[in-house]
Amino acid sequence: MTLILDRVSVRQRGEIWLDDIRLETGTGLTTLIGPLNSGKTTLMRVVAGLQPPDSGRVLVAGKDVTSISVRNRSIAFVYQRFINYPSLTIYENIASPLRLDGRFRGPAIDRRVREVAELMGLAGLLDRRPAELSGGQQQRTAIARALARPVDVLLLDEPLANLDFKLREQLRADLKARFADAPGVVLYSTADPAEALTFAAPTVVLGEGRVLETGDVAAMYARPPTLAVAATLSDPPLNLLPGVVREGRSAEGGVLLGIRPHQVTLAPRGPGAVELPAEIRLAEVTGSATFLHLLLRGERHLVAHLPGTWRFQPGEATRAYVDPAHVLVFDEGGDRLPLSGAEVDLHG
Amino acid sequence: MARTTGGRLPWARTVFWLYVATLMLPLLWMFGMSIRPNEDILGSFSLIPQRVTFENYQTFFGDPSWYSSYLNSIVYTSMNAVMSLVVALPAAYAFSRFRFAGDKHLFFWLLTNRMAPPAVFLLPFFQIYQAVGLFDTHLGVAVAHMLFNVPLAVWILEGFMSGIPREIDETAAVDGYSLPRFFVRIFLPLIRSAIGVTLFFCFMFSWVELLIARTITSVDAKPIAATMTRTVSAAGVDWGLLAAAGVLTIVPGAVVIWFVRNYIAKGFALGRV
Numbered sequence: 001m002t003l004i005l006d007r008v009s010v011r012q013r014g015e016i017w018l019d020d021i022r023l024e025t026g027t028g029l030t031t032l033i034g035p036l037n038s039g040k041t042t043l044m045r046v047v048a049g050l051q052p053p054d055s056g057r058v059l060v061a062g063k064d065v066t067s068i069s070v071r072n073r074s075i076a077f078v079y080q081r082f083i084n085y086p087s088l089t090i091y092e093n094i095a096s097p098l099r100l101d102g103r104f105r106g107p108a109i110d111r112r113v114r115e116v117a118e119l120m121g122l123a124g125l126l127d128r129r130p131a132e133l134s135g136g137q138q139q140r141t142a143i144a145r146a147l148a149r150p151v152d153v154l155l156l157d158e159p160l161a162n163l164d165f166k167l168r169e170q171l172r173a174d175l176k177a178r179f180a181d182a183p184g185v186v187l188y189s190t191a192d193p194a195e196a197l198t199f200a201a202p203t204v205v206l207g208e209g210r211v212l213e214t215g216d217v218a219a220m221y222a223r224p225p226t227l228a229v230a231a232t233l234s235d236p237p238l239n240l241l242p243g244v245v246r247e248g249r250s251a252e253g254g255v256l257l258g259i260r261p262h263q264v265t266l267a268p269r270g271p272g273a274v275e276l277p278a279e280i281r282l283a284e285v286t287g288s289a290t291f292l293h294l295l296l297r298g299e300r301h302l303v304a305h306l307p308g309t310w311r312f313q314p315g316e317a318t319r320a321y322v323d324p325a326h327v328l329v330f331d332e333g334g335d336r337l338p339l340s341g342a343e344v345d346l347h348g
Numbered sequence: 349m350a351r352t353t354g355g356r357l358p359w360a361r362t363v364f365w366l367y368v369a370t371l372m373l374p375l376l377w378m379f380g381m382s383i384r385p386n387e388d389i390l391g392s393f394s395l396i397p398q399r400v401t402f403e404n405y406q407t408f409f410g411d412p413s414w415y416s417s418y419l420n421s422i423v424y425t426s427m428n429a430v431m432s433l434v435v436a437l438p439a440a441y442a443f444s445r446f447r448f449a450g451d452k453h454l455f456f457w458l459l460t461n462r463m464a465p466p467a468v469f470l471l472p473f474f475q476i477y478q479a480v481g482l483f484d485t486h487l488g489v490a491v492a493h494m495l496f497n498v499p500l501a502v503w504i505l506e507g508f509m510s511g512i513p514r515e516i517d518e519t520a521a522v523d524g525y526s527l528p529r530f531f532v533r534i535f536l537p538l539i540r541s542a543i544g545v546t547l548f549f550c551f552m553f554s555w556v557e558l559l560i561a562r563t564i565t566s567v568d569a570k571p572i573a574a575t576m577t578r579t580v581s582a583a584g585v586d587w588g589l590l591a592a593a594g595v596l597t598i599v600p601g602a603v604v605i606w607f608v609r610n611y612i613a614k615g616f617a618l619g620r621v
Binding site: 085097 | 513515518519520521524525534537538
């Protein structure tokens with residue numbers, strides 16, 4: 001099974017929502033990651049047929065489905081909001097796409113509903129109605145309904161974003177297993193880098209309605225081609241400091257240094273570590289980690305993500321260390337340069 | 349509710365019952381009149397009747413000119429409620445879900461139909477109905493009342509429908525539901541309370557409307573309220589019979605309220621009304 005988006009563009013009220021999207025994915029999971037308003041939802045709606053593209057085509061298994069109505073496509077869709085049929089029981093909610101599918105009849109429907117309900121941990125709740133379930137259970141129901149019928153394209157639009165932390169972790173692990181045996185294309189959108197990295201599936205990075213990069217998410221994380229990709233895949237956000245390339249290197253002029261907060265330490269980690277005198281501004285303790293907000297010379301801000309709980313006095317002077325090997329160097333246009341942090345001087 | 353407020357404010361309960369009594373007095377008085385002979389009505393002044401008789405009700409149900417106009421009102425009112433709903437449901441769905449050229453103007457124009465006094469429509473209705481043969485028919489009155497009930501129904505239903513996430517419609521399409529099937533199986537159960545409230549309002553407005561109903565009918569579809577205005581005979585006004593008819597006209601409204609009582613409160617809370 002393949003899903004191809006061929007030069008798809010969507011404009012709404014004079015704004016470009018999707019700009020000339022070209023994308024090709026195969027059977028199994030593909031992660032779609034991008035910040036807010038990057039076009040994830042619009043792209044999914046175009047694939048589902050809920051949003052007609054202004055130009056371009058959508059091909060499923062080599063067939064142009066652009067003009068085929070939603071109900072005649074072989075798709076399933078899970079929203080970020082928990083969407084179920086409120087007047088139907090959980091059983092009927094899950095059975096609903098099966099009852100409309102000619103391939104399933106009587107006992108086969110019942111068997112499939114119970115199977116999927118078992119998988120999603122809903123077996124004891126089949127007689128309830130959606131309003132009687134918790135948010136996590138409601139979203140499990142929506143996912144179960146999407147998984148019940150074998151479809152060409154299964155779309156999940158930030159399905160875990162509205163769930164609380166614990167449920168999200170648990171469902172994320174469950175889903176990875178569920179997607180492994182999906183018969184068709186699974187397109188999963190998220191804004192959370194942790195989710196994309198956990199799934200470790202082929203990943204598409206979206207930004208401002210364009211495909212910024214496609215490929216292996218771990219490789220993209222380690223060597224992001226552009227600042228936008230690096231920023232999308234970094235949580236907590238990337239520290240950015242201005243710098244200048246040292247004389248005699250392959251590039252020259254002003255650059256931006258991207259430093260991930262967990263690469264900033266308060267003690268040198270290796271012999272090459274660069275020392276940065278700093279003043280402590282604020283320490284946020286989350287329980288398992290401390291986010292230390294530092295002020296460098298020249299009014300530059302730097303956030304350090306330190307494991308464990310630490311106590312600091314605001315205003316205290318300290319020294320931050322960064323291993324230049326882990327510093328990402330971008331030119332002013334946002335493209336990553338093949339330089340190490342050792343070849344760059346901090347500006348100011 | 350009366351108990352909790354009564355607990356905090358000692359006189360709240362008194363005020364409540366005083367209010368209820370004030371509201372109920374005319375109704376009780378009418379009921380009292382309906383179960384006593386005319387001489388007692390005119391001769392004495394008391395809430396409790398000395399001689400109880402059901403003669404007035406017997407007269408009402410024994411005289412076709414009375415009970416048939418009562419039935420007329422029930423027939424055209426029910427027809428109107430159902431027809432208004434059938435027309436308003438798809439219209440409200442379109443207004444709540446689709447954007448089309450002039451949708452806002454059309455919606456407002458619908459409401460303006462309620463702004464004109466019914467008397468304005470009397471003459472055109474009278475003449476058109478004479479010409480097309482709708483004069484003095486139940487269908488005719490029901491259609492005429494749709495003029496102001498359909499906009500109301502569209503307005504109530506649209507408010508409710510807009511409160512239902514559009515994603516439910518989309519999910520149904522993704523699942524493979526056709527629009528009519530989705531509408532009946534998924535959507536209608538979600539707006540049950542709206543339908544209850546709408547039916548109630550249509551029924552009520554049609555039931556109390558007198559001017560149009562009286563003008564476009566003569567005998568076969570004559571409403572009960574019109575019959576009640578013609579009780580002055582050579583023997584004077586038949587107070588008892590009139591009171592009995594009045595009591596009976598309250599009954600259908602009370603019955604309708606009883607059926608939708610659970611939806612009304614829920615409906616008012618959910619919708620925009």
